Amino acid sequence: MGDQISEVEELERIFADTRAEPIKISYAAIKYVTKNFAEVIGRGGFGVVYLGGLRNGMVAVKKLFATMDLSELFATMELSHKQFLDEVISLAKLNHKNVVRFLAYCVETTLEVREAEGKLADIEVQQRFLCFEYAPNGNLHHYLQGKKFAT
Numbered sequence: 001m002g003d004q005i006s007e008v009e010e011l012e013r014i015f016a017d018t019r020a021e022p023i024k025i026s027y028a029a030i031k032y033v034t035k036n037f038a039e040v041i042g043r044g045g046f047g048v049v050y051l052g053g054l055r056n057g058m059v060a061v062k063k064l065f066a067t068m069d070l071s072e073l074f075a076t077m078e079l080s081h082k083q084f085l086d087e088v089i090s091l092a093k094l095n096h097k098n099v100v101r102f103l104a105y106c107v108e109t110t111l112e113v114r115e116a117e118g119k120l121a122d123i124e125v126q127q128r129f130l131c132f133e134y135a136p137n138g139n140l141h142h143y144l145q146g147k148k149f150a151t
Contacts, residue, residue, distance in 0.1 A: 004028040012054045014103050015133065022092045027108035030129050034061050051134065058134035059103060063127065081107075084128050091130065104131040 007029040014020040031037070033052035041060065042049035052059040064084070084107070091102035106129040114123045 004032055008032055008054070011059075011104055011131070012056050015054055015057050015059070018101070022088070022102050023104050025104045025106050025131070027106055027127065027129075030061060030106050030131070033059060033131070037063070052131070058136075060100070060132045060134045062130045062132070064129070081126065088130075100135045101133040102130065103133060105129060106131070 004026065007023075007025045010023060011025060011029065011033065014023055030052075033054065034050040035053070037050050039051040040048055041051045047062050047064040050061045050063065052061045088105050094102065106127070108127045109124050110127070111122045112125050113120055115121075116123065
């Protein structure tokens, strides 16, 4: 619990300091910030976005979809992890007044028992999260389509 609180405090520091670099945080800290993934604020082809709260502001936490096809899981795991790391590096370099700030990321690997080829097997499942500053006026897709936003 203490590590989780210190990570959340570090995330709050990053949130307040526009020059700070994004950090890696734990799954426990992500759960804490999102109040156990209580409020979905968006969905897309790559994941679900949850609202999170800090003492000094709101964040949007995107949970990226995991690979679910077990026959391809092992072949794609290394590639998709590299793609995720490349995305984190790109987001960390991005700094523009019209783009929400990337604050943190999380990669958590757990073992799950699943059926594969008619047998039960321990499968490593990676959960990946990206944490951004929350922008309350909708998303780019709706903006480009000219839809009205609730403020």
